[in-house]
Amino acid sequence: MKSQTQKNMEEKIFINRLILGDNLSQMKKMESESVDLIYLDPPFFSNRNYEVIWGDEGEVRSFQDRFSGGVEHYIAWLKERVLEMHRILKPTGSIYLHCDYHADAYIRVNILDKIFGAENFRNHIIWCYSGPSNGNMKMFPKKHDSIFWYSKSKNYMFNNDKIRIPYKELHSDKGVKSIIFGSNGILQNESMRKEYIERGKLPFDWWDDFPSGGHISPKERIGYPTQKPEALLERIIKASSNEGDIVFDPFCGGGTTLAVAVKLNRRWIGIDQSVAAIAVTEARLRGNRSVDFNKIRSTQKIKGRAIDANLFNPDSVVFTVEKYKYDYEELRYSEAFEFESFIVQQDGGYSNSKQRGDNGIDGHYPDRTPIQVKRSEKIVRDVVDRFRTAVERDLGKVEFQKCIEEKRRCGTIIAFSFGKGIIEEVARLKNQDGIIIDLKRVDEIVSIAKRPNVSINIEKAEKMEKGGKSFWRLEFSAHAGDSSIELFQWEVDVDEKSSGERVLNDRGGIYSFDFSEGEHKVCVKAITSDGITGEEVLKFHVNGKVEVEEKKEGRKV
Ligand SMILES: C[S@@+](CC[C@H](N)C(=O)[O-])C[C@H]1O[C@@H](n2cnc3c(N)ncnc32)[C@H](O)[C@@H]1O
Incomplete structure (x- = not known):
């Protein structure tokens, strides 16, 4: 939960962060001179369909942002982001900006030279690759990208012995x-x-030893055209950072930079505006590497086979995933003290460093006004009477009296909702005794959303035969009421061995799988455009027929 992140930041304990959001607004919240290395692979200025990788709301918004004007508009869009990156980068840090012929000249002259200074230009790296090309075209096929490396100062790092070939x-x-x-x-x-x-x-400044998109090994392939090879990131990260350093990717996509940072024992922060990108990265970092990319792109049912990938299985990658909105249930049922401190801080106050009894004061605003946070709904009248006593004790009789005389607020109670009785009591205290107590709802402080209510149905069940073996092909559909769903993630217990290792993403909420006789389990997560996840599990038994167990007892297909 974010409160933990904030607490840890305050205590200077760093936890890796995966953030859903526009990187401009997210970077504005980041501390100056706090990261060691930045790699960015922004959408190139191609105005082509493949620029929209994930096809979800956040990404399409960003696409429209960039292309509402010509190249000047694109440069202005990127420049304000690179300005933030410059602020966030430590004086000893480096930035690697990945781009191609569409805008590389503009980027070098109008962005990087201006912000980092031409004197801090270190390399123009050419990443050469091969791939199919049209033999009849009237020009040389374009088969390279540019990566500009700038340091923030002359005092930069280059670990030449770590990258020799x-x-x-x-x-x-x-x-x-x-x-x-x-x-x-x-x-x-x-x-x-x-x-x-x-x-x-030392490798030269042209690199031809890494595979490009389509040639990335099946082991690491997520399957979209602009995915970068891990080896490329490995060279950059090894050259310009050390173990324990913080690597930042503001356009993290499918999480290549972050996955490599984990492998090389670096700490990391990744931002992407697409719900799908964040979901895929999260699964990748948790060691679930199976992504059927075609299904992400399309709302129709696509028969494509899932790409199985098992790149690495980090035992303990600790990271937070920060979404657009907070999950109501996660907040409501989180640990009480953690919740209270989080809400107090979000509302601009300071939380108590020690946990106290429930009737105590949970924190103060900077002007010393006491705050009490309740984790429940429909707070009742009694709470206000006890709070009044606690406030009087906390402020002292003299200060409490002064608040009344000066018609200032004496304290604030924060809760998910308030009952009629407490609202009436607060009004009475104000009108009769001049005691002003504020009632504030949690959703006035942080945006919250409820989890989508997910259900799974078996739409079709067909007994089939192949190579003398019989199996059942089941088609599942997932539904999430009225919630607007960006992505469904399926975890299918196809057989015992693959259990828990496969995460399959799709947009349409329909998936078919083959099952042998026995017990099986299908789990689907539905992720809303706010990044909130609802989940449902369907257990069933295949034995001459398909019998759904537990929640949908007795239902036979
Ligand atoms: C070329 S991809 C990055 C691919 C990545 N290097 C990888 O190997 O997986 C660019 C990413 O930038 C994201 N993006 C575009 N505009 C953004 C913005 N304003 N803030 C954050 N992410 C953005 C897109 O959603 C997309 O995932």
Whole structure:
């Protein structure tokens, strides 16, 4: 929960953060000079369909933002974000901005030179790749991206020994082995050769040793065209940060930078405006790497096979996921003291450092006004009487009296909702005794939303045969009432071995799977456009027929 993050930030304990939101507004909340390395891979200025990767509300909004004008508009959109990045970056830090021919010249001259200074330009890295091209085109096929590396100052880090690569050895016609240095190839004597081979060489500023989108190994592939290879991020992160440093990706997409940061023992912060991107990244970081990307893009049913990926399984990646709105149930049933401190801080107050009895004071506004937070609905009249006593004790008789004389508020009670009795009592205290007590609802302080109510149905069940084996093909549909759902995530216990490792994403809420005889479980999570998740589990038994268990008892298909 965010309160934990804030508490930890206050105590200077860093917890990795995955944030749903527009990076501009999110970065404005971040501390200056707080991150060591920034890698950004913003949508390029191509105005092409593939720029919309996830196709959800947040991303489409961002797409429209960028393209409501020409390239100047795009540059202005990016520039205000890079300005924030400059503020957030530590003086020893570096930024790597990934782009392509559509806007690279504008970005270097009009953004990076202006904000970071031409003197802090370190490299223009060319990432070359290959891929299909049209043999009849009247130009050379464009097969590279640009990555601009700038440091914030002259005092920057470059861990050259961490990124060395082997020299290429050439065998000449006469059987002489040589090592290539730069482009002119110098033959070395045997002892030097050994020394150089052991040490390895620095990669040049053109990189051709990483696969691009379609060629990324199935192990790490999430399946969308602009996914970057982990090896590329590995080189950048190793070169310009150390273990324990904070790596920040403000356009984190499917979470490549964050996944690599985890592997390399860096701390991280990632932001993306798309609910789907955050959901996919969250699953990836939790070690669930199966994503059927086609299904994310389409609202129709697509038969595509899920891409199975098991890149790594971090045992303990601790991170918070921060959404647009707060989940009502998560807040309402969270640990009482944590909830109270969180709400007090969100309302601009200071929470008590120690937990007290429920009738006590949970915090103060900066002007010392006492605050009491209740985690319940429909607070009743008695609460106000006890609060009045607590306030008098907390402020002292003299100050309490002064509040009344000066017609100032004596205290504030915060709760999810208030009953009629307490509202009447607060009005009576004000009118008869001049005691002003504020009643404030939690939703006046933080935006909250209720979880979608999810249900799963089996739409079709068909017994099938393949290669002499019989199995059941079931089609499921997920529903979430009136909630506007950005993404459904399915976890299907297809067989015992894959249980819990597969997360399949789709937009349409329909999925088909094959089952052998036995007990099975299908879990679906529905994520709203606010990022709030509702969940439902369906257990069933396949044994000559399909029998749904538990909640939908006795229902037979
Ligand atoms: C090219 S992708 C990043 C891909 C990423 N490097 C990876 O390998 O997975 C760009 C991402 O920027 C996100 N995005 C676009 N505008 C944004 C904004 N204003 N704030 C935050 N994220 C944004 C998109 O949703 C998309 O996921």
